Amino acid sequence: MNSIALFIDGLTKYNFLQTALITAILVGIMSGIVGSFIILRGMSLMGDAISHAVLPGVAVAYMLGINLLLGASIFGLLAAMLIGFVTMKSQLKNDTAIGIVFSSFFALGFILISMAESATNLHHILFGNVLAVSDQDLITTAIVLVVVVLFVVLFYKELLITSFDNTFARAYGLKTQVLHYGLMMILTLVTVTALQTVGIILIVAMLITPAATAYLLTNKMSSMIMIAATFSVFASVIGLYFSFTFNWASGPAIVLTAAVFFLLAFLFSPKQGIFIKKRAAN
């Protein structure tokens, strides 16, 4: 309990910890929202791919001194389009196309980053360092959250119908491809933002784990998004506490906390929990 008091005391004293906490909360909300759509559309692997594929964009942005979001977005979208292109123009299945494209992008990014080593820290990009977030980063994060919320609110019914019944959406003339790439764009923005808190490697966990936890707990898409965002925020805050107290990397601390929530839901969810199901069966 003493460590919790220390954490709260730290929050009142240190500006960097306040910034970290707010960033973690904002990133938690946006990854819960976007993650819900990622798992409902069966795109978990795609989420993983885009998050890795932004690495060369990050490197190029560092080298040229341009905005990180811009560089990363270009490479994230490029990867999404390449994956679509390879899937469409060959007999290969989508997961194979994803595997080829994202590993190549990641490898390229790795080499570029090591060339730009002086300006950046590879370890922090890969695993996150939320305690080093600047006020400028915080503002960018807040802007991205606003964009994500606006996107989901404005296109809620289009996102629902394309996730649930894409053929129906196409049959009434909805431009499902435009929406898909729009969502990929949003996913890229979230990825670059979440890079600060959990790092590139573990972003997919923030997208999938809280959303999967929520999926086990509700039967309504809007509730699922709310619950996912809530779990994601709790995981971020609790993870940050562990990171601060035990000097763990923030990414793994946050992701493990989210995994514990998932485990609890997996075992005890009234809807799908394996213990509850067993009891009902007996």
Added chain:
Amino acid sequence: MIKVRDMTVAYDSAPVFTNLSIQFEPGKITGIIGPNGAGKSTMIKGLLGLTSKQSGTATLADQPIAKQLKLIAYVEQRAALDLTFPINVLDTVLTGTYPNLGLFKVPGKKEEEAALAALTDVKLAEFNHRQISELSGGQLQRVFVARAIVQDADVIILDEPFVGIDMKSEADIMAILKKWRAAGKTIIVVNHDLNKVTTYFDDLVIINHGVVAQGQTQDVFTKKNITTAFSGDLSNILFDEGEATHE
């Protein structure tokens, strides 16, 4: 009237059919029959632009269908959907209002009332809060028919609506199709069960990698056409038994 002219669809360079021409008239229930893999669903998808076609045109009231997709309700084969999606019956039916809601608009009270009325029409009113995964095959098919009701389209296309459903659901759906017919809508049903062809369909199209025959059911559903599209054995069973019961 829907007119399909000279449509060719090929997958991986092997044509499913070439230069296929069909028309569908309003105020009628038109059945499409043909053996497995004959191109029935592909024809529908080509007509709707869901599959790219190598050539041909599809028009509704002499205007390209691609520009009037909102006037067509398409009830896909059931198997294609993820039934674990977190959505209940009422919200599923409400998606039928999406085509006619503008961008940024979400269903309101009026849309909800329409959805509840449609669920009453298909006798599922008390199921509106059920998850779709908790329904039987027949109930689920009726949910999608309810969605088509809410869509209030001029043309309704159903792909294998009677596969794997109970007799009562089939009768309920058939009653809705007849209501649509009375309202002057164009109804197109892809079907593979030949037994009810003469009782269900006003017009009939027989397909086997192209049109074998089309026209009024009594003119088209003949031993000769069924032999051409399916097999001699099948037509012997269908028509000889039919004659036997006459005697």
